Amino acid sequence: MRRLRLLFLAPAGIISLALLIAPLAIIGGYSVLTRGAYGGVERPWTWESYRLLLNPLYGEILFRSFWIAIVSTGLCLLLGFPLALFIAQSGPRKSLYLNLVMLPFWTSFLVRTYAWMFLLRDTGLINTALQSLGLIRQPLPLLYNDGAVILGLVYGYLPFTILPIYAALERLEPCLLEAAADLGAGPWSTVARIAIPLSAPGIWAGAVLVFIPTLGTYLTSDLLGGGKTVLIGNLVQNQFTTARDWPFGSAASIALMAIVLLLLMALRSRGTQDLL
Amino acid sequence: MDAILELCDISKDYPNQKALDRVSLAIPRGAFFSLLGPSGCGKTTTLRLVAGFEQPTSGEVRLNGSTINHLKPYQRNVSTVFQNYALFPHLSVQDNIEFGLRRRGGANIAARVGQMLDLLKLTGKERRRPSEISGGERQRVALARSLVLAPDVLLLDEPLSALDPDLRKQVRAELKSIQRRVGVTFLFVTHDQEEALSLSDQIAVMNRGQVEQIGMPEEIYLHPRTRFVASFLGRMNWIDGAGVRPEALRISREAAGNGLCCHPATVMGSVFLGNCVHVEARLASGETLVAEVPRLDARFATGEQVHICWRPSDEMRFPGEPP
Numbered sequence: 001m002r003r004l005r006l007l008f009l010a011p012a013g014i015i016s017l018a019l020l021i022a023p024l025a026i027i028g029g030y031s032v033l034t035r036g037a038y039g040g041v042e043r044p045w046t047w048e049s050y051r052l053l054l055n056p057l058y059g060e061i062l063f064r065s066f067w068i069a070i071v072s073t074g075l076c077l078l079l080g081f082p083l084a085l086f087i088a089q090s091g092p093r094k095s096l097y098l099n100l101v102m103l104p105f106w107t108s109f110l111v112r113t114y115a116w117m118f119l120l121r122d123t124g125l126i127n128t129a130l131q132s133l134g135l136i137r138q139p140l141p142l143l144y145n146d147g148a149v150i151l152g153l154v155y156g157y158l159p160f161t162i163l164p165i166y167a168a169l170e171r172l173e174p175c176l177l178e179a180a181a182d183l184g185a186g187p188w189s190t191v192a193r194i195a196i197p198l199s200a201p202g203i204w205a206g207a208v209l210v211f212i213p214t215l216g217t218y219l220t221s222d223l224l225g226g227g228k229t230v231l232i233g234n235l236v237q238n239q240f241t242t243a244r245d246w247p248f249g250s251a252a253s254i255a256l257m258a259i260v261l262l263l264l265m266a267l268r269s270r271g272t273q274d275l276l
Numbered sequence: 277m278d279a280i281l282e283l284c285d286i287s288k289d290y291p292n293q294k295a296l297d298r299v300s301l302a303i304p305r306g307a308f309f310s311l312l313g314p315s316g317c318g319k320t321t322t323l324r325l326v327a328g329f330e331q332p333t334s335g336e337v338r339l340n341g342s343t344i345n346h347l348k349p350y351q352r353n354v355s356t357v358f359q360n361y362a363l364f365p366h367l368s369v370q371d372n373i374e375f376g377l378r379r380r381g382g383a384n385i386a387a388r389v390g391q392m393l394d395l396l397k398l399t400g401k402e403r404r405r406p407s408e409i410s411g412g413e414r415q416r417v418a419l420a421r422s423l424v425l426a427p428d429v430l431l432l433d434e435p436l437s438a439l440d441p442d443l444r445k446q447v448r449a450e451l452k453s454i455q456r457r458v459g460v461t462f463l464f465v466t467h468d469q470e471e472a473l474s475l476s477d478q479i480a481v482m483n484r485g486q487v488e489q490i491g492m493p494e495e496i497y498l499h500p501r502t503r504f505v506a507s508f509l510g511r512m513n514w515i516d517g518a519g520v521r522p523e524a525l526r527i528s529r530e531a532a533g534n535g536l537c538c539h540p541a542t543v544m545g546s547v548f549l550g551n552c553v554h555v556e557a558r559l560a561s562g563e564t565l566v567a568e569v570p571r572l573d574a575r576f577a578t579g580e581q582v583h584i585c586w587r588p589s590d591e592m593r594f595p596g597e598p599p
Contacts, residue, residue: 178329179362181349183376183421193375197366 031250039244049251058235058252062259065232068146069215072153076210077203079154080161084202085195087162088169098166101159109156113223116152117143120224144226152220157213161206168202169195212260232256280305280461281326281354281429286335288321288485295321296332297485303429303463304478308455310464312472313482314508319465322482323431326463327356339428350379355422356431360438361414363406369417370402376425392420395454412443419451423458432464436471448475469509473497481505503594513565515539517593524590525567527555527582536585541565543580557584 031049033041052058087097104112119125120142127139142148172195180190196203218233225231232252239249279302288296296318303309311319324330326337328349336343344352355376363372373392377385393399396416401409406417415435422430435451436444452475455462466472472479473493480490481504489501500506503519512519531538541557544564548571555567555576565584576582 173360173362175358175360175362176364178327178349179356179358179364180375181329182327182356183425184350184379185375186348186350186379189379194364198364 027250027253030246031254033247035245035247039246041246046247049245049247050255052248053251053255061230061232061235062256064230065215068150068153068221068231069211069217072150072157072214073207073211075150075154076158076161077165077207080158080206081165081196081203084162084165084169084199085191087166088172098163101162104159110219112156113152113220116148116155117223120148120151143224144228146225148224149221149231152224153214153217156220157210160209161203164205164209165199165202168199168205172198208264215260216256278305279303280340281463282336282338283322283326284336284338286322286325286332286337288318288325288330289333294485296325298335299482299485299487301480301487301490303461306459306461307477308452308462308464308475310466310472310476310479311482312466312469312479312508314467316484317482318485319467319482320433323356323433323463323465326354326429327431328352328354353425353427354429354431355425355427356433357415357418357422357435359433359435361406361418361435363414363417363421365406367405368402369398369404369406369409372406372417373420373424376421380425388424392424395423395457396420411439412447415439415447419454423454423460427460429461429463432462434466435464436466436468451475473509481508483508500592501594503597506592506594511566512592513563515559515563515565519592519594520565520586520590522554522566522568524586525565525569526585527557527567527569527576528585529582531583532585535587537588537591538583538585541582541584543576543578543582545578546576557582559584 030041032045032047034044034046034048036042083101087094087101090097117124121127122139122141122143124142126142127136130136131139176194176198177190180194181187185193216233216236217231218237221231221234222237227234236249236252236256239245239252243249281301281303283299283301286296286299287294299318299322301322311322313319321330325332328344328347328351332345337345339352339354364375367375370389370393373389374385377388382388393402396419398413398416398420401413406414409417415438418435436447439447448471464472464475476493478490479493479496481488481496483504489496489505491499496505497509500509500519506512506519511522513522513525526532526536527541527543531540539559541559544556544558546556547554551571552568553571555569556564557567558564567584
């Protein structure tokens with residue numbers, strides 16, 4: 001029995017060892033080495049890359065990344081919760097709506113981000129339409145700014161908030177909502193005092209699922225931010241490509257990971273007391 | 277009679293089924309009124325219409341003389357005790373009881389909650405979560421949560437069915453005494469005839485979306501107006517289309533004249549119930565009857581030839597109904 005269990009756990013164990021732990025160890029190792037002349041890393045061992053991170057410039061990038069991730073996560077929750085509530089109360093239409101939520105996953109994220117570029121750019125669909133209607137003369141600056149990046153992130157990660165919140169609301173007994181109404185709570189009050197507290201684990205899961213990838217994003221900020229919006233993800237990407245400073249890129253990734261991990265642990269230990 | 281709640285000609289249609297068919301009821305102020313019937317008879321639908329969770333297809337719901345059809349559940353001064361209580365799991369006992377008062381606003385919240393905790397013997401449990409108290413206590417929290425709002429009518433949806441049978445009888449007695457003390461009108465839904473008979477001032481017996489009979493417990497038990505009511509409340513023997521209650525039957529070894537209907541029968545067996553004995557006997561015509569006799573009389577052996585007798589006035593006949 002015990003051996004059988006090990007046998008079944010082995011594939012997942014090997015995969016996470018090979019694809020998660022090992023690369024992390026390598027990144028950790030690189031981060032304390034010296035930059036090679038043509039990329040790559042050389043000895044001697046040094047903390048130089050981490051010292052470099054203390055430069056206020058990088059603090060600013062980190063701050064901007066957090067700000068964009070927080071705004072995106074907030075917007076995802078704000079849009080996702082009502083949608084999840086609506087789907088959870090749609091009876092037999094539930095599965096149709098859930099499939100619609102997941103429909104975008106059928107095409108690549110990259111293609112969908114390019115599609116936003118075609119919509120938002122100066123000669124894009126939105127500006128052309130507004131101009132031909134005579135509503136504006138000059139095209140609106142829709143693309144290559146923080147707003148476009150946040151729009152792209154919210155669009156891309158919205159399903160990750162809807163699904164866990166839906167799962168939590170789905171388990172909520174309908175009679176609890178009826179009881180709230182019965183005791184005199186209007187719709188808003190019922191949502192605020194019953195639906196939200198009782199689906200808090202789903203909301204929490206949705207927030208984490210959006211916050212972590214948006215904090216490390218580089219594709220969306222690159223394409224929709226037009227390189228003007230440098231986030232920590234772009235910084236890391238740059239070090240491994242154009243800048244060829246692998247130790248610094250590794251140090252930045254490790255630092256980001258440490259910050260996220262500490263933050264989640266701090267929030268979690270505070271959050272779970274209310275949830276359970 | 278002063279009716280606090282009236283249902284006038286209520287029908288409720290679902291896509292595949294008529295849940296209620298022209299139901300009219302008048303619930304007297306301060307009464308303990310029961311809706312009794314088998315599952316699917318429309319009693320819970322009736323309750324939900326009064327609470328405002330469902331809208332009638334046609335007809336009018338009147339509270340204190342004015343129609344409340346258009347009011348949302350949170351605008352109606354009625355409150356529901358749900359079958360599984362529907363206590364808010366994330367709130368303490370105290371917060372559950374305060375919930376409605378805080379939503380509706382009002383003074384003296386602490387005093388009113390304290391009074392309810394006292395009335396329902398929940399003092400000392402204020403800080404507990406619903407998952408940390410017993411089933412009987414949960415039921416009392418559900419009652420307190422609704423009663424603290426001083427509703428015009430308290431709606432109870434089979435509130436005893438989630439309790440252990442032992443506890444059920446005890447809580448039943450408490451429920452009646454609480455109703456007497458607070459004086460609130462109770463509309464009580466149940467499928468348990470014993471509950472309805474022992475608690476109610478009046479009972480409406482429902483079947484297939486219609487009200488079959490309304491009356492006091494004795495009246496309904498002793499003078500059922502339809503065949504359905506007769507067989508749903510208590511046990512009934514059917515002989516040639518007439519119903520006779522088991523306790524109206526007598527068994528003797530000799531045919532006794534003096535105005536009784538007597539039929540020869542064979543004893544098939546008997547069940548000792550403590551205070552009485554149920555004797556099962558088969559008539560020559562093949563019908564099997566159950567007679568409830570005092571235990572001292574019950575010395576009939578299986579296979580023994582006896583006479584089963586009853587007073588013709590104990591027969592219940594329902595002309596115009598198919599047997």
